Amino acid sequence: MNLPLFIAKRYLISKKSHNAINIISGISVVGIAFGTMALVIVLSGFNGLSDLVQSLYNSFDADIEITTKQGKTFNPNTSTFQTILKSENIAHYTEVMEGNALLKYDDKQSIATIKGVSSEFQKMSRFDTLVREGDFNISKNNIVIGKGISYVLQTRTNDFASLISIYAPKRGKITSMNPEDGLNEMKAYPAGVFSINDELDNYIIMDIEKARALLDYTTEVTSIEIAVKKGMDAEIFRKEIAGLLGDKYEIKSREQQNSLLYKTMQSEKLWTFIILMFILIIATFNVIGSLTMLIIEKKKDITILSNMGADIKLIRKIFLIEGILITCIGAIIGLALGMLICWLQIKFELITMSEGYVINAYPVKVKMLDIFGIITSVLFIGFIASWYPVRIFTKKHLAI
Secondary structure, three states: OOHHHHHHHHHHHOOOOOHHHHHHHHHHHHHHHHHHHHHHHHHHHHHHHHHHHHHHHHOOOOOEEEEEOOOOOEOOOOHHHHHHHOOOOEEEEEEEEEEEEEEEEOOEEEEEEEEEEOOHHHHHHOHHHHEEEEOOOOOOOEEEEEHHHHHHHOOOOOOOOOOEEEEEEOOOOOOOOOHHHHEEEEEEEEEEEEOOOOOHHHEEEEEHHHHHHHHOOOOOEOEEEEEEOOOOOHHHHHHHHHHHHHHHEEEEEHHHHOHHHHHHHHHHHHHHHHHHHHHHHHHOHHHHHHHHHHHHHOHHHHHHHHHOOOOHHHHHHHHHHHHHHHHHHHHHHHHHHHHHHHHHHHHHOOOEOOOOOOOOEOOOOOOHHHHHHHHHHHHHHHHHHHHHHHHHHHHHOOOO
16 A cells, blocks of 8 residues: 555545645635636647648648749759659649739729739649639639738629729830830729738739739749658658759748748747746745645654654655645646546537637647647646655754
8 A cells, every 4th residue: 555645645645734725725726627628628729720720821822832032033954944844743833923913993092913824723722712802813814813812902702893903014125114114014804802811911812824924924833833742751852852952042942932821829828838838837836835834744753753753754745745636636727627628629519619710619639749738838837836845844944
């Protein structure tokens, strides 16, 4: 029989002579439970939001993006590029032409970034899932515009009566005195409206040949976007491409394309975890108070145990286990409540989002790595909170 554990459990569940000890012990359990529950819910909420943001960006950004380090455009019709694009590791790829343009719709104007892509773009990006109004259609003179542009211009999808006029400056030297002679113009139908975030909602998606004509290019591209085959390590393939192309080109993975976004999400989650841990540390102060009062109350029992041959290590172990039991009970209750609330949110969508968001309910995702980190942190804090009063007060107040 484990004597320290047996005595600690008896002390935990038995009625004390001073009711305040029972109250403080209960408060300790509740405080740890609520702190643990908050950690589970908040971190799972961060996971859900992070996955949502990443999925939105993944629908816009490719697994691998190739751009040039010098200048804006490059020629993809070289033997090296053709060798890369014929690789069996590639599921889909698209040539991309990007540039700024002025849009005019009725009496409204706006600056936007146009992105010309090939027909493979929809297959590799699942971009049609981001379209909130109309359809993803970039054939002929159709374009798909971001929600921000649509809001400014007040466009209507598939409005064949009012076309969007798109203007871009001509390249090269312009000799005419008429400003309009220095612009290329294109008329387009807004076939659909997509929504990702404020930055990307300023884009317009169109056919690459139309984009090249508007921006005054022929076969050049601003980038090549690649989707690797399922099961292929994108980072390994990215390094292979970098080895073939050399230092003149920049080859970025999806994480590198949005490095600031990923770093921001990770740092926000980390600092939120740290802040909640400080709150949990404050909650465990009750454990210190509970154990201190219990040691004082059980002074007579300790004297009896000491006379029966128990050394100070065994006596300290009893109260240390008492504190750990309080922590474990609170942690288990908190984990159960936190995971239950997360499950209810996932299953029944209790907390909904306002109209106009890309999802109906607040996203939540429980990760076992987070649960392990929470359990480890809570038990460590509980151990320290138990060890301190046991170590100090048994030595200071008890003559053993």
